[in-house]
Amino acid sequence: MKFRLLLIFSLFISSLFINLNFGAMGNLFADNLAQILSYRLPHTLATAFIGAFLGISGLVYQAVFRNPLVSPDILGSSAGASLGIVVALFFGVNAYFIPVIALIFGVSCTFLVLLFVNLIARQSILLLIITGILFSSFLMALLNLLYYLLPEQSAIIGVHYFLMGSLSNLDSQALYLLLLFGGMGLIGVSLLVKWLDLFISPIEILQTQGLKVNLWMGLIILFATMLSTTTVSVAGIIGWVSLIIPNIVKIIYKAPHKVLLPVVGLSGGAFLLLTDVLARNITFMELPIGVITGMTGIPVFIGIMLYFLRTPGNRV
Amino acid sequence: MILLENIQLPNKVLVDLTLEPNNHYVIIGKNGAGKSTLLKVLANLLKPLKGELLVDNILLNKLPPLKRNKLISYMPQNFLPQGFMTVQDFILIGAIKPSHKFFIRHSKDDYQLAQKLLERLHIANLVTKDISKLSGGELTLVSFARVLMQRALFLLLDEVEAGLDYKYLSIYHSVIKELITKHGVIEVSHNPYYYLNLPENTKILAICNNKIALYNNSDLSSELLSSIYEAQIEIVELNGMRIPIFQDNYTYNFK
Numbered sequence: 001m002k003f004r005l006l007l008i009f010s011l012f013i014s015s016l017f018i019n020l021n022f023g024a025m026g027n028l029f030a031d032n033l034a035q036i037l038s039y040r041l042p043h044t045l046a047t048a049f050i051g052a053f054l055g056i057s058g059l060v061y062q063a064v065f066r067n068p069l070v071s072p073d074i075l076g077s078s079a080g081a082s083l084g085i086v087v088a089l090f091f092g093v094n095a096y097f098i099p100v101i102a103l104i105f106g107v108s109c110t111f112l113v114l115l116f117v118n119l120i121a122r123q124s125i126l127l128l129i130i131t132g133i134l135f136s137s138f139l140m141a142l143l144n145l146l147y148y149l150l151p152e153q154s155a156i157i158g159v160h161y162f163l164m165g166s167l168s169n170l171d172s173q174a175l176y177l178l179l180l181f182g183g184m185g186l187i188g189v190s191l192l193v194k195w196l197d198l199f200i201s202p203i204e205i206l207q208t209q210g211l212k213v214n215l216w217m218g219l220i221i222l223f224a225t226m227l228s229t230t231t232v233s234v235a236g237i238i239g240w241v242s243l244i245i246p247n248i249v250k251i252i253y254k255a256p257h258k259v260l261l262p263v264v265g266l267s268g269g270a271f272l273l274l275t276d277v278l279a280r281n282i283t284f285m286e287l288p289i290g291v292i293t294g295m296t297g298i299p300v301f302i303g304i305m306l307y308f309l310r311t312p313g314n315r316v
Numbered sequence: 317m318i319l320l321e322n323i324q325l326p327n328k329v330l331v332d333l334t335l336e337p338n339n340h341y342v343i344i345g346k347n348g349a350g351k352s353t354l355l356k357v358l359a360n361l362l363k364p365l366k367g368e369l370l371v372d373n374i375l376l377n378k379l380p381p382l383k384r385n386k387l388i389s390y391m392p393q394n395f396l397p398q399g400f401m402t403v404q405d406f407i408l409i410g411a412i413k414p415s416h417k418f419f420i421r422h423s424k425d426d427y428q429l430a431q432k433l434l435e436r437l438h439i440a441n442l443v444t445k446d447i448s449k450l451s452g453g454e455l456t457l458v459s460f461a462r463v464l465m466q467r468a469l470f471l472l473l474d475e476v477e478a479g480l481d482y483k484y485l486s487i488y489h490s491v492i493k494e495l496i497t498k499h500g501v502i503e504v505s506h507n508p509y510y511y512l513n514l515p516e517n518t519k520i521l522a523i524c525n526n527k528i529a530l531y532n533n534s535d536l537s538s539e540l541l542s543s544i545y546e547a548q549i550e551i552v553e554l555n556g557m558r559i560p561i562f563q564d565n566y567t568y569n570f571k
Contacts, residue, residue, distance in 0.1 A: 066398040194420045198409055200399040200447065201462075208359045208390035209466060210381035210414040254400040254446060 055268025240297025
């Protein structure tokens with residue numbers, strides 16, 4: 001276990017250096033190192049945080065819903081957050097309030113989906129996913145409509161960045177926002193990490209024990225949503241990272257959440273750092289990161305779905 | 317004690333009962349009669365259609381969480397664990413009280429009790445094993461240990477003995493015998509061989525024709541059992557044991 005932890009940590013550190021090394025202005029061995037670092041370091045660090053936050057938020061969602069196929073972008077919180085952000089930007093809201101608005105919209109969308117599913121069938125794994133995807137698609141359609149009706153304003157605001165997910169605008173301000181709001185979410189999730197393990201058993205057991213399951217569940221979802229919506233507010237919807245990274249880690253590490261949490265954070269960071277290098281260098285121009293994560297994420301999602309459905313005892 | 321006054325369960329079964337500690341109740345009835353439903357209503361997981369559940373003149377659903385924790389513990393039928401956790405950590409979940417806040421810390425007593433329970437159930441070798449790697453029977457025993465960890469006055473057990481082999485069945489019986497000196501045990505069983513041979517003061521709650529009837533263990537006759545299960549059952553005495561013999565009317569004739 002120690003060895004594997006060391007391995008993932010060194011993978012993360014090397015991803016950091018690889019990400020710092022490649023770029024338009026030359027590599028780390030160039031003469032203008034200070035200049036490159038001042039420009040590129042915030043971008044690299046922010047990318048690492050975004051990857052880590054996405055991975056951890058997915059891990060939390062999957063634990064709380066006892067369902068390996070959910071994540072903040074599947075349950076509608078990312079789409080809700082980006083709609084909220086775009087609307088706020090149209091009204092010219094200050095940048096420091098954007099993550100707050102993203103959180104409010106994201107959380108309310110997730111709870112709307114949950115409310116809807118609870119009204120119909122409480123325990124259905126499949127219905128939760130389908131409702132979330134339908135809800136997300138509806139919100140994305142609204143965003144597209146906005147983009148279509150108001151093309152000039154949308155271009156100034158950068159609506160397409162939120163639709164596709166992009167790491168090209170990460171500066172030190174984005175890093176501060178991530179540290180401030182993501183940091184709060186991370187602290188909250190870390191404090192509640194032992195509660196995540198409790199959802200290993202059916203919720204009804206915890207309820208008869210007199211534990212306020214709904215309260216703790218709501219609180220954990222709130223913190224996890226805070227992590228994912230903060231990434232949306234600086235980089236748009238980077239899909240699938242929050243779904244695939246926790247699942248891959250859980251196939252390799254069979255451990256309680258206090259171990260899974262840092263490992264998923266480091267792996268998510270490393271994954272996004274490397275994907276970012278790919279997005280910036282695979283063609284002559286920078287590709288939106290969401291395109292690359294989507295193209296790698298969906299095949300992995302199908303694999304996980306098949307693995308999950310073939311495990312005896314799992315129902316949809 | 318728990319008072320069920322003119323309760324109508326969600327599946328329309330009428331219940332009028334008083335459940336007291338130091339008693340062993342076995343709920344029986346055919347498939348779909350509402351045995352598990354009754355347990356869930358007692359566990360406050362399902363609301364009855366009509367009637368009230370009273371505990372010392374307080375409504376069960378109005379009971380403060382800590383009091384409920386000390387009053388009722390519930391073990392559902394087997395479940396699939398979603399995640400990874402050692403057996404010890406899983407059992408310790410049972411010790412978590414509603415008063416726990418952000419941090420969950422277990423006392424030394426909790427660890428000692430968990431160890432004692434594992435030894436009492438003869439599964440001490442599983443302590444560090446991961447919960448997702450247990451067999452069905454092992455998971456049942458571990459789950460049973462978790463329920464005991466809660467130390468509630470009443471234990472609601474849903475078909476515990478169904479997945480156990482003979483060694484663990486006898487261990488389970490001896491634990492239940494010990495339990496009813498201080499606690500009330502309410503369990504669902506499908507196994508007449510098991511409940512027919514329990515001590516005479518065991519109470520049988522038979523669900524039949526949308527009603528629930530209370531019998532003493534010794535009251536159960538061949539006719540009564542036949543009418544409850546809607547099948548031909550004869551009770552035969554052999555070496556002081558009461559053995560149910562089924563008349564098999566449903567076997568398909570392949571010729």
